[in-house]
Amino acid sequence: MIQLVFLKHGHIRINYEWIQSENPFADETLIFIHGIGLDMHTWEFVIPYLRKYYDIVTYDLRGHGKSDSGDEKGTVELLYKDFTFLLSELEIKSYHIVAQGFGGLIGVYHAAQEQKLSNQLRSLILLSVPFHYPKKLGSKVVRQRKELVEGQDNMLGMGKELIDKICYPPTKEKQAIIFNAYKKVSPTVYFNLFHTDDLPNATRNLQKIEKPILILSGSEDEVFPPELNSASLNFNVNVRYYTVPYASFLVQMDQPKITADWIHNFIEKQRMHQEQGAFHKDLTAELYTEIRGMLHEEDQHELEVNIMNGFGVSLNKQRILEGWGKRKAKQILVYLLLQHSSTRDELCDVFWPEVDLNNARNRLRVALHHLNHLLQTNSNTKFLVTEREHVYLQGNIKSDLVDHIEAIKAAxxxxxxxxxxxxxxxxxxxxxxxxxxxxxxxxxxxxxxxxxxxxxxxxxxxxxxxxxxxxxxxxxxxxxxxxxxxxxxxxxxxxxxxxxxxxx
Known part of the structure; x- marks a missing residue:
């Protein structure tokens, strides 16, 4: 059952949609908060995958979609009040927030406040949300976007300019949804919210949150590249970060199934951890804190991977000459360099597509063990991280090809x-x-x-x-x-x- 209705909050109407789960025993709700300039329809691709497990609530931020703008100047705090009003009116008890872009700042603000008020928020899932953006560059981006809509009464001109950067690829169906959203937003509403002044507060709020946090970003995102999102790992020990392959800013439109699977798996994993009790939570948090402290105390190790002029790997300026021709070590290392992170099944599909999944997983396990051995240091520094479902690189890593690709995107x-x-x-x-x-x-x-x-x-x-x-x-x-x-x-x-x- 789908209900599309309005809530009256003061002098404005908030347009929202309640979508009942296909699972009659679903007892948790996903609440989606769209990005600035967009609307609730940007979630349409991913909802069918998540509706199997959860009730869904989407809504238009004030001044977006079919929601009224009101007379008050738009701020994160004002949008947070709209959000809490929505929660109260709909009597939502157990929920997860899924928020995108600058809309994620609303989710972060709420999560930081909510733990003082109740214990109904289960987790926070953020898609392409920047917590730090260089101030000088940020001001330049704002200025450029204002120039794109100068003299206009909506943000469509900017949307047409950004479409190739926020979708991968920008199909006609995606364009129709995005252009329709930008047509309904005034420059005043947009630029009251789109600026970097709120990011320091968002970072401080992120540090306060004790709930589990998942951050996803697109591997092809040119607006808020993965480097900006991965920096959030330094602000909260409860953060898990992954890069969605072949996706840009709107990861839920570019890769809806992967995005939905990762969100659901994250929620299920957190549910299992909660059942293990407070001891496990305290142990994990303290362990992460101590490990990060140890890593900062260690001499900084550097891994350098050259690709474009012939493959070569150096650890602390010493070449690692042997082992790269075995067990797809070179291929997996380069893939992870370019993708930032990957699921195990994705690696199986890329490197052993002709082999059945169980066999491929066994080969991957052996290959990762071999690669980890090649990259070992004589300290606590660990470049290759192999979790149960995800694999990624971390640490001080340089690569000529990565630098080259980033230079292309920046230029x-x-x-x-x-x-x-x-x-x-x-x-x-x-x-x-x-x-x-x-x-x-x-x-x-x-x-x-x-x-x-x-x-x-x-x-x-x-x-x-x-x-x-x-x-x-x-x-x-x-x-x-x-x-x-x-x-x-x-x-x-x-x-x-x-x-x-x-x-x-």
Whole structure:
């Protein structure tokens, strides 16, 4: 049963939807809080997977979707009051919060306050929520977004600019939902909420929360990249963080099944831990605190992984020469470097797709043991973390390929075209015959294709810039590079031929 209704809170109406679980014995509710500028419909892809286990409540923040704006200036505290009003009116007793982007700040604020009031919140699940963003860069982002909607009465212009960055890929169905949401939000409502001033308070609130916290971010997110989200691990021992593969900012739209599975598994695991009693909770919290303290006391170990100009791994400047050709050690290490984290089953699908799952899991277990042995240090530092379901890398790790990919993503956001051109030239000076040599699994071939397409796009941009300035020789050089990576593009071929005819 689905109910779409309004609640009257003071002078405004809050639009919400109550979706009853398919499980008649469901006794917990998931409450979804969407990101700033969006609306409740951004959860539609993931709800069918989670409705099997939980009752669902979604709602539009004030000034979003079909909810009224009201006369008060929008703040996190005001939206928190709307949220607690919703809880009270719907008499929700046992619940989990699933919140996205800046909407996650509402969930964090509530979780920090709620533990003083009751014990009904079970866990907090945050998708692509930044707790720290460089202030200078944040101010620049806000300024750029304001320029995109200057003179407009809604945020659609910004939505069209962001669509390629917040979805992976931006299908027509996703575009329709997102554009429709941005059309209903005024710039005043949006920019009253979208700024970095609330982030320090959010960080302090995060540190207060004693409830289990799961943070997910998309591996392809260019708005709030995984590095921003993973920093939250330093603020609370109860945080678990994972990167969703092949997803951008809207992970629940890009990878709804994976997102739902990870949310449900996290909740179930926390339920089991609660049944084990307070001793287990205290032991875990104290253990994490002491381990992190020990790690800070240790001399900082550094792992360096070079890929683009030939595979090589160094631990504290000492090369690790042997063992990389065995048990897919090289492949798994590079995959985890690029993905940040992975489930065990995902690794099985990538590296042993032709083998039945049980056999693949056994092979993975042996492979991870071998890789862990290769990366061992003589201290407490542990680069490879292997949990029951998830595997990820941690610590001081450097990689030429990771730096190269991050440079590509960062350069795309440079608005000054001359600066962008210089950055593109710097990036293209690093290109190699194969950015992922010796890695032939389909996943790596797709990643190589993505990188080389970006090289081609950057080369076209530079060729056009040089041609506009009459620098035909340079334009021809970069168009030739573009053709090397986009030879199937007939337009590139024609432009290359035309430039060749103009050469002196």
């Amino acid at each position: 795309q956001h440079i608005t000054d075209l001359d600066k962008r051109a210089r950055q593109y030239q710097e990036i293209l000076s690093q290109i190699t015959e194969n950015p992922l040599p010796g890695l032939y699994e389909e996943w790596f071939l797709n990643k190589r294709y993505w990188i080389e397409r970006k090289w081609g796009d950057m080369s076209i941009f530079l060729a056009e810039r040089f041609e506009q300035r009459g620098m035909i020789k340079d334009a021809f050089y970069y168009m030739k590079v573009a053709y090397q990576y986009q030879s199937e593009n007939y337009d590139v071929y024609q432009r290359l031929t035309a430039l060749e005819e103009k050469l002196p």
